Amino acid sequence: MQIINGKEVSASVKAQVKAECEQLKKQGVTPGLAVIIVGDDSASQVYVRNKEKACEECGFYSKKYALPKETTQEELNNLVKELNNDKSINGILCQLPLPEHLDDKEVINLIDPIKDVDAFHPENVGKIMIGDYSFLPCTPAGIIELIRSTGVDIIGKKAVVIGRSNIVGKPMAMLLLHENATVEITHSRTKNLEEAAASADILVVAIGKAKFVKRNMVKEGAIVIDVGMDRDENGKLCGDVDFEDVKDKCSFITPVPGGVGPMTISMLMKNTLTAAKIQNNID
Numbered sequence: 001m002q003i004i005n006g007k008e009v010s011a012s013v014k015a016q017v018k019a020e021c022e023q024l025k026k027q028g029v030t031p032g033l034a035v036i037i038v039g040d041d042s043a044s045q046v047y048v049r050n051k052e053k054a055c056e057e058c059g060f061y062s063k064k065y066a067l068p069k070e071t072t073q074e075e076l077n078n079l080v081k082e083l084n085n086d087k088s089i090n091g092i093l094c095q096l097p098l099p100e101h102l103d104d105k106e107v108i109n110l111i112d113p114i115k116d117v118d119a120f121h122p123e124n125v126g127k128i129m130i131g132d133y134s135f136l137p138c139t140p141a142g143i144i145e146l147i148r149s150t151g152v153d154i155i156g157k158k159a160v161v162i163g164r165s166n167i168v169g170k171p172m173a174m175l176l177l178h179e180n181a182t183v184e185i186t187h188s189r190t191k192n193l194e195e196a197a198a199s200a201d202i203l204v205v206a207i208g209k210a211k212f213v214k215r216n217m218v219k220e221g222a223i224v225i226d227v228g229m230d231r232d233e234n235g236k237l238c239g240d241v242d243f244e245d246v247k248d249k250c251s252f253i254t255p256v257p258g259g260v261g262p263m264t265i266s267m268l269m270k271n272t273l274t275a276a277k278i279q280n281n282i283d
Helices: 006-026 042-058 073-084 104-110 122-130 138-149 169-178 193-198 260-279
Strands: 032-038 061-067 091-094 158-162 182-186 202-205 223-226
Touching: 006 042, 006 138, 006 260, 032 042, 032 073, 032 260, 042 061, 042 260, 061 073, 073 091, 073 104, 091 104, 091 260, 122 169, 138 169, 138 223, 138 260, 158 169, 158 193, 169 182, 169 202, 182 193
Parallel strands: 032 061, 032 091, 158 182, 158 202, 202 223
Antiparallel strands: none
């Protein structure tokens, strides 16, 4: 079993983005990212800090808009509209979840698709479906990079995705399909879920249940990608896969933390760079 080191793969993606950013700056373009955070969710604040740090590392211009929890839908919508028109901002990201009284769909739909570096706008989702896209959702795109880093060819492999969220599960299945894997999407209502999981050459787990995947659900020699970010019975950070139970059965596995997490932010940087190139007509 080999551990897929997300920090290492992420660092190489960021190094590439930084080098390209330096080239863009010579042409008078500095990629700019605006991050909106509403309220005081502690996990969201950590994510936003990490995104700011990554922007700094890559040489981007970044601006954070920390809005109070009481912010109205109209105020939030107006900020998004302003940022759509701001030439110095190439990417707009609204940190989810939003406070309950706000409609995240409304906000996502308002973001200009060419600045939607999370790739959540329906237009970008549709483009991913047909395989003609500018941006990919950050977590699934990062997972493809992690799988590639193993040197295992995805073509023709049986891939099983556990989870069907719009952020990870569904787009993950599409990206694996674009890589010519044979894909099965499973979820909490799937019958014989254990059997389906155990048939996978590549198993991607994003179900949000601590240590859900046990040894009997993993095929001998499979690649296991754990997207979960949970707490175990002792309050310790863990994934959706029972790492200790599974590790000796698979060929490659991502740890939690240090696996998928770092990749999400690196791919956000890559998307912001792409957005800056598109908006400035640079190939």
